[in-house]
Amino acid sequence: MIPIKTKEEIKVMKEGVKRLRRILRRVLNKAKPEIRLSQLDRLAESLIEKQKGLPSFKMVPGYKWATCINVNQGVVHGIPDNYRLKENDVISIDMGMKFGGLNVDEAWTVLVNSEQSTVNSQKIKEFLAAGVKALKEAIKVAKAGNRVGHISLAIEKEIKKSGFSPIQALTGHGVGRELHEEPQIPCYLREHLNATPLIKPGMTLAIEVI
Structure with a gap:
């Protein structure tokens, strides 16, 4: 059963997303060479609390961090340990916040570069740009009457089209009263389009390009 949110719940979630996006940007701005992943995680938790939120990820049984942070070949669910970032690392920071009783979820991926960087990172930039374009195209069709x-x-x-391949074992998902809700949103069409869930008004989705 895919949860449908009320207008008031959606209003709360929109405010939560605005706050979490500001937090994520601040943490990403600190992702520079020599900083530890654990430092970024502590910063995220502190900022979430200042925004009158709770770190959703810490509510997952057995998980004690506010973020999932992946570097380079890592895909998702990476633990923010004491690894120090290096020039030309690719870092993905994923975080969730419970705000007003409802969960919101944000993630973004960037290239770690100092102002003095001389490394040719064109291929990495193309990879990241492909993800951004895919997300924009996905958002365009995420509307009532279409399907997942x-x-x-x-x-x-x-x-x-950009020469890359989506990860098939991981998906986006619904989000709201729970951090992970139905429907699953794969990054590839794994069954007939008409067999996938119908998108209805009031659904809240975390679209993840993986």
Whole structure:
């Protein structure tokens, strides 16, 4: 069963997303050479608390961090340990916040560079740009009357057009009263489009390009 949110719940979630996005940007801005992943995690938790939120990820049984941070070949669910970032690392920071009783979820990926960097990172920049374009195309079709498969297909087409491949074992998801809700949102069309869930008004989705 896919939860449908009320207008008031959606209003609360929109405010939560605004706050979490500001937090994520501040943490990403600190992702420079020599900083430890654990320092970024502590910063995220502190900022979430200042925004009158709770770190959603710490509510997952057995998980004690406010973020998931992946570097280079890591995909998702990386633990923010004491690894020190290096020039030309690719870092993904994923965080959730419970605000007003509802969960919101944000993630972004950037290239770690200092102002003095001389490394040629064109291929990495193309990779990151492909992800951004895929997300934009997915958001365009995430509307009532379409199906989850339209989102999956938009991501798959854009990623493959750029010469990359989507991860098949991981998905986006619904979000709201719980951190992870139905429906699952794969990054590729894994079944007939008309067999995928219908998108209805009031659904709140975390679209993840992986």
